[in-house]
Amino acid sequence: MATEETSLLADSQQPLANGNVHNGDSGERDVYSRFSRAEKRIIVIVVSLGGLVPLFVGGSFVPSIPQVAKDLQASGAVISLAISLAVFANAFGGLVWSGYASFYGRRPMYLWGMPLMVLGSIGSAWSTNVAVLLFARFVQSFGCSGGISIGAAIIGDIYRLEERGAAMGSFFGASLFGLAFAPLAGGTAAEYWSWRGFQVALGVWGLIQMVLVYLFLPETAHPGTRGIDKLKDEASRKRLVLVNPFRSLDILRSPILILITIANTFALITDYVLLVPLAYTVGIRYNIKSETLIGACFLPNGFGNILGAHISGRLSDVLVKKWRAKRNGVWCPEDRLRGVNIGALYLTPLSVSIAGLVMAYVDGPLGLTTTLICLFTNGVGVDMVLTPNGSYIVDLMGTRSAEAMAALTALRSLLLAPLSASMIPSIESLGIVATNALAALLALIGYFLFWVTIRYGDRMRAYVDVGYATIESH
Numbered sequence: 001m002a003t004e005e006t007s008l009l010a011d012s013q014q015p016l017a018n019g020n021v022h023n024g025d026s027g028e029r030d031v032y033s034r035f036s037r038a039e040k041r042i043i044v045i046v047v048s049l050g051g052l053v054p055l056f057v058g059g060s061f062v063p064s065i066p067q068v069a070k071d072l073q074a075s076g077a078v079i080s081l082a083i084s085l086a087v088f089a090n091a092f093g094g095l096v097w098s099g100y101a102s103f104y105g106r107r108p109m110y111l112w113g114m115p116l117m118v119l120g121s122i123g124s125a126w127s128t129n130v131a132v133l134l135f136a137r138f139v140q141s142f143g144c145s146g147g148i149s150i151g152a153a154i155i156g157d158i159y160r161l162e163e164r165g166a167a168m169g170s171f172f173g174a175s176l177f178g179l180a181f182a183p184l185a186g187g188t189a190a191e192y193w194s195w196r197g198f199q200v201a202l203g204v205w206g207l208i209q210m211v212l213v214y215l216f217l218p219e220t221a222h223p224g225t226r227g228i229d230k231l232k233d234e235a236s237r238k239r240l241v242l243v244n245p246f247r248s249l250d251i252l253r254s255p256i257l258i259l260i261t262i263a264n265t266f267a268l269i270t271d272y273v274l275l276v277p278l279a280y281t282v283g284i285r286y287n288i289k290s291e292t293l294i295g296a297c298f299l300p301n302g303f304g305n306i307l308g309a310h311i312s313g314r315l316s317d318v319l320v321k322k323w324r325a326k327r328n329g330v331w332c333p334e335d336r337l338r339g340v341n342i343g344a345l346y347l348t349p350l351s352v353s354i355a356g357l358v359m360a361y362v363d364g365p366l367g368l369t370t371t372l373i374c375l376f377t378n379g380v381g382v383d384m385v386l387t388p389n390g391s392y393i394v395d396l397m398g399t400r401s402a403e404a405m406a407a408l409t410a411l412r413s414l415l416l417a418p419l420s421a422s423m424i425p426s427i428e429s430l431g432i433v434a435t436n437a438l439a440a441l442l443a444l445i446g447y448f449l450f451w452v453t454i455r456y457g458d459r460m461r462a463y464v465d466v467g468y469a470t471i472e473s474h
Contacts, residue, residue, distance in 0.1 A: 031222045032160045039218075040158050044170055046217045047151035049209055050110060051175030053117065053144040057202060058086050059182030061137075063291050064195035071195070074130050081130075082137045087417060089141035091410035096245040097146030098153070098406035102399065103227030103243050106154050107219045109146050114210040116143030121203030125196040144206070146402075148175060149409060153402035156394035157220035162321050165336065168391040169313020169383075173306040176383060180275070180302025184295030191291045225399045248403035252411060256460040257396075259449050260337070260389055261408045265415045266446030267344055267385040270352040272420045273439040274378055275301060277427055285359050286368045300372045304379020308343065312384040315339040316391055334457040336392045337450055340385045344447035347381025349440035356436025385446070398469030 035043065061068075061083065069079045097109045120140025127133035151171055159167045189198035223229070227241070251257060275298060283294045316339045323335040355374035358367050390405070397404040426435040453460070461468055 032158065035158055035218070035220075040167070042216050043154065043158060043218075043220065044167055046212050047147075047154050048171050048174035049212065050144075050147040051151040051171060052147070052178040053205070053209060054090055054141065054147045055175060055178035056182045056185070057117070057121075057141055057144055058083070058090070059179055060186030060189075060198065060202075061086070063183050063187035063295060064190040064198070067190045067195050068133070072127070072130055072133065078130055079133075082134055084417075085134055085138050086141040087413055089138045090145040091413045092245070093142035093145030094149050094406035094409055095248055095403075096142075098149045098402040099243040099245050099248055101146065101150050101153065101221075101402045103241060105219045105221045105226050105228075106150050106157070106402070107213065107217055109150055110213040110217065111210065113143045113146055114206050114213070116140075118203045118206040118210070119143070121199050121206060125199035125203070140202070146406075149402050149405035151175070152390050152394055152405045154220045156398075156401050157222060161331070161395060162317055162324075164394065165313040165316035165320070165388065165391045166310075167313070168394070169309040169311070169316075169387045171309075172313075172383060172387045172390055173309030176305040176309065176386070177302040179271075180298040180300075180305060180379065183275075183298045184292070187291035187295035222399065248400070248407045249410075251397070251400070251404050251407045251466050253464050254461075254466045255463060256453060256457055257393070257404065257408060257466075258411070259453055259460070260392065261411050262415070263344070263446040263449035263453070264385055264389045265412045265419075266442040266449075267348050267382055268412070268416065269419050270348045270378055270439045270443050271301065271382045272416065273352060273423050273436060274355055274375055276420055277424050280424060281359050281427070281432060282368070282371055286364075286371075297372065297375070300376035301379040304376040304381075305383045306379075308380035308383030309387045311380070312339050312343065312387045313391070315384075316388040332458075333392060333395045334454045336388050336395060337454050339388045340450050341447070343381040343384030344443060344450055347377055347384065349443040351375075351378035351381060352436045352443070353440045356433045360431070360433045385450075396468055398467075400467055 065076050065079050068074075068082075069076045072079070093113075097113055100112075101109045117140055120136050120138070120143055123136030124133060124140055127136055152168065155167045155171055156164060186195075186198065189195060189201075227243075278297055279294050282288065282297050288294055288297070316336045319338045320331075320335050323338075324331055351374045355371055355378070358370045358374065362370060393404050393408065394401040423435065426438070430438075
């Protein structure tokens, strides 16, 4: 009978041979030793900045909506369409860039995408009507949308299985900090500067990011694994190959990947239920009227993201090593998910529940301070779920990890869109205590889904094989 200690595949129950692969005449060569430790750190910094960009582009626009609406003589509801359009552009763009990253390599996608992000930023700054703004925001978000999926794949390219979690923690911690810091930056710009000037600043950031990629990011895809490497003749390599951006959606046939995506979405919803209505909950409840101060209330969650990602990344590596040693070197990919328990079972549901009670019943500085502590704790808990989950996807999908991350991110966006849109109406109709309690319940359901995955992952993988990595590919 299958148990939680069952390995990946019956024919893969061999100890990990230090990642060695055969490389033609050069004999045995370790693909994870192509870059020095210092070079790897620089690569992580560059791709972390690339992962920060899409979250920053999206989150920083929200506080400026009233100013944009006034400037373009439109309603706030109409300008809010730019946010929905950006979510769609991120989902679609992630599929496009990840598909081409698997064929042409990781590095070119940044060099092709960032110019679009720059053009979109300049177009947003110069927009004279709503139609131009919506188009420019789409181009801006599309251009930087590959940052998370390709960045995670690059981490998988350069770090061994037992080192990957710590590096992924640094990547996700830096990237998700943008989710909390962006509203502060956008709110400060809207209050003391100009939303147009801030869009220009984003364009400058895109240019700097492009230079950093050009100078410090080499191609990291393993030799011989790109689609272009498999073309036989030189003429074929020079022709532009059109890649179907929806090809990666076939990964969604996998029940195990669907299950963990739903699970991490339920954890992330606790983050959204605290952050999305913050101006209406913390702002009104504790009489905070300054957009800058409301934006600053997001920061504890961002610092929690950084700490949680750092802890959970290293913890997941420890768990992979511990359970492999327990099985005499046999690898089971679900071992990495064992570290989600602290975040999924305790920190996320408790923090969101307590925050709801405090905001409803505790006044003054004590109530505000306790709420900010809950925001920090929730940030730690959410990243203790997302970071092992991201590493697990990279472990499981190997060379198709960029496509898998993009497809699952698109699915998560599809799930989050209606849930996040219902938060403020739910608070108005049910109250903040009941709304936060429902979010906590979803987080607990997510924990149960992770438990099922750890327990029966081998059966679910065997049910539909979408090209899972084996021990030999690591």
